[in-house]
Amino acid sequence: MSTLDLIGVSKSFGRTEVLKTIDISLASGEFLVLLGASGCGKSTIMNIIAGLLSPTSGEIRIDGKRINEVHPKNRDIAMVFQSYALYPNLTVERNIGFGLEMRGVPKTERQAAVLKVARILKIDGMLGRKPAELSGGQRQRVAIGRALVREPKIFLFDEPLSNLDAKLRMEMRAELKRLHRLLGTTVVYVTHDQIEAMTLATRIAVMRDGRIDQIGTPEEIYDRPATAFVAEFVGAPPMNMINAILDANGLRLEESGQRVALTIGADAPREVILGLRPEDLHLADASEEHAIAATVDFAEPTGPTLIVFARHGGNPLVASLPPHLQIAPDSQIRLTFSRKNMHIFDRASGNRIQT
Amino acid sequence: MERQNLGFTIFLYVCAALLALMILAPFAWLFIMSISSTNDLVSKPLRWWPVETDWSRYRILTDFTPNSHGAALMSALGNSIKIAAIATVAALMVSVPAGWAVSRTPAVGWSLWLVIGTYMLPPVALAVPLYMGLAGLGMLNTKIGLAIVYLTVLAPFTTWLLKSGFDPIPRDLEKAAAIDGARLDQMLRIIILPLAAPVIGTAALFAYLLAWDEFFYALLFTSDYRAKTVTVAIADLAGGRVADYGLIATAGVIAALPPVIFGLVMQRMLISGLTTGGVKG
Ligand SMILES: Nc1ncnc2c1ncn2[C@@H]1O[C@H](COP(=O)(O)OP(=O)(O)OP(=O)(O)O)[C@@H](O)[C@H]1O
Ligand SMILES: [Mg+2]
Numbered sequence: 001m002s003t004l005d006l007i008g009v010s011k012s013f014g015r016t017e018v019l020k021t022i023d024i025s026l027a028s029g030e031f032l033v034l035l036g037a038s039g040c041g042k043s044t045i046m047n048i049i050a051g052l053l054s055p056t057s058g059e060i061r062i063d064g065k066r067i068n069e070v071h072p073k074n075r076d077i078a079m080v081f082q083s084y085a086l087y088p089n090l091t092v093e094r095n096i097g098f099g100l101e102m103r104g105v106p107k108t109e110r111q112a113a114v115l116k117v118a119r120i121l122k123i124d125g126m127l128g129r130k131p132a133e134l135s136g137g138q139r140q141r142v143a144i145g146r147a148l149v150r151e152p153k154i155f156l157f158d159e160p161l162s163n164l165d166a167k168l169r170m171e172m173r174a175e176l177k178r179l180h181r182l183l184g185t186t187v188v189y190v191t192h193d194q195i196e197a198m199t200l201a202t203r204i205a206v207m208r209d210g211r212i213d214q215i216g217t218p219e220e221i222y223d224r225p226a227t228a229f230v231a232e233f234v235g236a237p238p239m240n241m242i243n244a245i246l247d248a249n250g251l252r253l254e255e256s257g258q259r260v261a262l263t264i265g266a267d268a269p270r271e272v273i274l275g276l277r278p279e280d281l282h283l284a285d286a287s288e289e290h291a292i293a294a295t296v297d298f299a300e301p302t303g304p305t306l307i308v309f310a311r312h313g314g315n316p317l318v319a320s321l322p323p324h325l326q327i328a329p330d331s332q333i334r335l336t337f338s339r340k341n342m343h344i345f346d347r348a349s350g351n352r353i354q355t
Numbered sequence: 356m357e358r359q360n361l362g363f364t365i366f367l368y369v370c371a372a373l374l375a376l377m378i379l380a381p382f383a384w385l386f387i388m389s390i391s392s393t394n395d396l397v398s399k400p401l402r403w404w405p406v407e408t409d410w411s412r413y414r415i416l417t418d419f420t421p422n423s424h425g426a427a428l429m430s431a432l433g434n435s436i437k438i439a440a441i442a443t444v445a446a447l448m449v450s451v452p453a454g455w456a457v458s459r460t461p462a463v464g465w466s467l468w469l470v471i472g473t474y475m476l477p478p479v480a481l482a483v484p485l486y487m488g489l490a491g492l493g494m495l496n497t498k499i500g501l502a503i504v505y506l507t508v509l510a511p512f513t514t515w516l517l518k519s520g521f522d523p524i525p526r527d528l529e530k531a532a533a534i535d536g537a538r539l540d541q542m543l544r545i546i547i548l549p550l551a552a553p554v555i556g557t558a559a560l561f562a563y564l565l566a567w568d569e570f571f572y573a574l575l576f577t578s579d580y581r582a583k584t585v586t587v588a589i590a591d592l593a594g595g596r597v598a599d600y601g602l603i604a605t606a607g608v609i610a611a612l613p614p615v616i617f618g619l620v621m622q623r624m625l626i627s628g629l630t631t632g633g634v635k636g
Contacts, residue, residue: 052530072533079534085527089549102536146535 001028002063002153002186004049009058011044011210018044019210022058026203029184033197035233036207042190043082046156049188050079062153073102075154078147082158082190084139086131086146092118093127096145117145120175122168136163144172148179157189161196169193176200194236198222206230226352228345231275237307237318239343240281242274242292246344246353255313258292262339264354272353275343278307281319284336291334292317299327308333382611388604389413396600412605424592428606430580431588436613438498438584439566442505446562449510451555454517455547459526467518470511478571489576496578504576505566512565513558520554521547560621567614585610 004026011019019041026032034042047053049060051072060067067075078099086095094101097114105113118124121141131139140163147155160176161169173196180187180200191197197204198218205215206229214226225231231239243254247269250262260274284291294310294317301307305320308327319335327333344353388396389412391405418425457467485504486495494500524547532542548555570586577583583591589606592599 047530050530050534052533072530073536073538075534077534079531081527081531083525083527085525085531087528087531087546089546098532098537099535102532102538102541146531 001184003028003061004030004154004186004188005059005061005064006045006049007059007061009045009048009055009060011041011048011053012056017210019048019055022210022212024205024212024215026186026188029186031180031187031189031200031202033201033204034188034190034207035192035194035197035204037233038192040207041210042207043158046079046158046188046190049154050077050156051075076152077154077156078150078152079156080143080147080158080160082162084131084143086139086142088131090130091127092123092129092131092134092142095131095142096127096149099146099150113149114145117149120148120179121145121172137165137168140164141172151183152185155185155187155189157187159190159192161191161193169196173199194234197234204234206233208233224352225275225343228273228275228350231343231345235277237278237320240276240278240315240317242276242312242315242317243347244272244274244344246270246272251344253292253312255315256293260290260342271347273345273347275345276337277341278318278320279305280337280341281317281321281335282337283321283325284334286334288334288336290339291336293332293334296327296329296331296333298329299325310335385604385607385611388601389608391601393599393601409601412599412602413609415602416605416609424602427580427583427591428585428588428609431583431585432610432613434498434577434580434582435567435585435610438502438505438582439563441498441502442509442566443559443562445502445506446509446513447555447559449506450514450517450558451548451551453510453514455521455543457514458518458521459529467511467515471515473511482572482575485572486575495576496582498582501573501576501582501584502566504572505569508569508572509562509565513562516558516561517551517554520551520558524550556621560618563617564614 004024006022006024009019009022010017022045024032034045036042044053048055051067051070054068062075087098090098093111093114096117097105097110100110100113114127115124118127121144123138123141123145126134126138126142131142134142140160144157144160147157157176161172164172177200189196189200201218203215204218204221206213206221208229214221214230216224216226221230221234225234225239228241232241244251244260245254246262246266248267249259251260251272251274252258253260253274292312294312297309297311299306299308301323304323306323306325306327308319308321310317310319310333317335321327345351346353387404390408390410391402392407392409395402395405415423416425416428419429420426453467457464489495489500489504492500494503528546528550529542532546537545568586569584570590573584573587574590577587585606589603589610592603592606
């Protein structure tokens with residue numbers, strides 16, 4: 001149970017600036033998920049928190065105490081590496097128990113702890129093997145076990161479930177959630193999986209090019225994305241981005257000239273982006289005025305929904321519609337949406353415009 | 356590829372056979388010489404196999420009577436084993452930490468190249484300063500003195516070899532060990548050195564063989580049974596009134612045995628492929 005603060009942390013490798021003033025402040029027991037495209041600096045943040053890299057500037061605090069100068073082994077942090085980093089010459093049992101072994105935990109106690117974690121992770125039958133004799137998913141679970149077996153102040157998970165099959169991933173996700181509730185340890189977690197992010201996080205930080213675009217609860221991130229980047233990055237299929245002009249009377253869609261009346265307006269016409277989530281689009285009745293016309297390219301039934309890929313002029317438009325609808329390619333459809341589900345961003349800066 | 360082209364397979368085997376022949380033929384001839392009578396060795400045309408095998412020289416050279424050929428060779432053999440062992444152990448003690456440090460700190464890699472650059476100097480150029488240095492320390496004609504000279508030759512080579520051995524060991528393992536609370540010595544002892552064992556074994560083997568085979572410095576810096584090595588002792592056999600080629604060949608065969616035994620022992624360490632499986636990809 002510890003608080004974690006990153007204050008103005010930046011990191012450069014030579015002349016390339018990988019992190020630019022990162023500010024994160026976590027209360028004790030928070031579960032922070034870092035989201036962001038490959039190469040945006042997520043692992044670098046993890047390494048800085050763990051003490052494996054020192055920041056170029058800025059401060060890291062655990063429980064309010066500056067730890068920049070503290071050696072990784074004294075930070076009391078457990079980490080799951082993106083690369084697993086299992087010790088190839090040691091058995092699974094010794095790999096998992098290594099942290100306890102180094103901290104002088106007696107053997108019998110260690111074995112019991114290792115077995116307990118191995119059972120949770122369903123690798124208790126493989127304790128005698130070497131990492132080379134395991135599948136990718138099994139190795140990943142050993143790496144998770146090595147972190148879970150300890151009771152650290154902070155857990156760092158760098159894409160811990162990336163190599164598991166869908167079913168196992170869901171089970172492990174639930175398990176991590178349960179453990180987090182039970183232990184209440186502060187967690188920083190990197191993932192590319194939207195569902196993991198939405199279900200596990202108490203807060204999500206969406207990163208772009210070494211900066212945090214937005215940090216907030218999953219609901220805030222999903223319902224009120226602060227930038228067009230966050231809006232497009234979170235959610236699957238991604239949010240539709242439609243070019244429009246905001247003027248005194250509301251929105252005018254650039255492709256069709258269609259108008260959407262709004263209570264807010266701009267004195268001078270302003271180039272904006274209208275963001276609409278595919279799941280917020282519905283088929284419109286013929287009488288509905290408030291709708292966008294589109295030409296269907298094709299439709300993909302995914303089971304619970306029918307994903308329709310269409311075009312509004314040159315603008316691609318994706319809609320998640322109820323299954324069993326009959327929608328033929330090249331047919332014309334009209335899609336409606338409620339005003340409260342509109343997201344409007346400034347086109348130049350990408351920042352959200354309050355509606 | 357499911358099936359290899361037959362011609363290619365034959366080509367591979369021919370190459371392997373040629374290589375084996377090139378390596379083994381001189382040794383085979385050495386052995387044949389060592390069991391041929393002097394007459395067979397000087398007869399023309401040359402006999403490829405002696406009329407009658409003659410093992411007497413092995414008896415002569417393993418004879419410990421003072422001042423005999425045998426005693427000289429045996430004491431030289433002992434010196435060589437000790438000197439090569441000291442030089443090898445010392446070289447590893449220097450180059451394991453050095454190789455690891457250079458591998459983990461690419462910024463200082465140039466220093467290793469500088470040291471390896473000294474190999475460009477011919478040994479003759481170094482002989483005089485080394486001689487004067489050893490004389491100044493009173494270490495001429497001592498095993499330790501020669502071992503120290505060998506250390507200067509071996510350490511750059513083994514450091515370079517070990518550096519390339521440490522390079523493929525992922526640094527994430529060291530990071531993970533640090534987070535797990537391992538001290539530097541624990542991390543090296545439990546994780547890194549076992550993973551580098553095959554390369555360390557290779558380095559030890561090559562260092563030992565280099566030290567064993569060295570002739571030039573040994574000839575210059577040793578003068579009698581106290582430090583003379585086997586390479587010099589064999590040369591002494593050739594320096595007598597009449598060179599007995601059979602005797603020299605026999606000494607050669609005997610001199611080849613310790614490194615071969617050492618090599619067979621080390622072979623168990625040289626099993627590679629231990630580093631796989633730790634990291635993704
Ligand atoms: N040692 C280094 N030297 C120079 N550049 C580095 C170094 N380590 C990372 N980088 C750069 O820093 C950036 C961020 O890397 P990082 O590993 O943090 O990305 P990431 O967000 O974890 O990506 P991924 O999702 O692919 O794991 C990348 O552009 C990478 O090329
Ligand atoms: Mg990463």
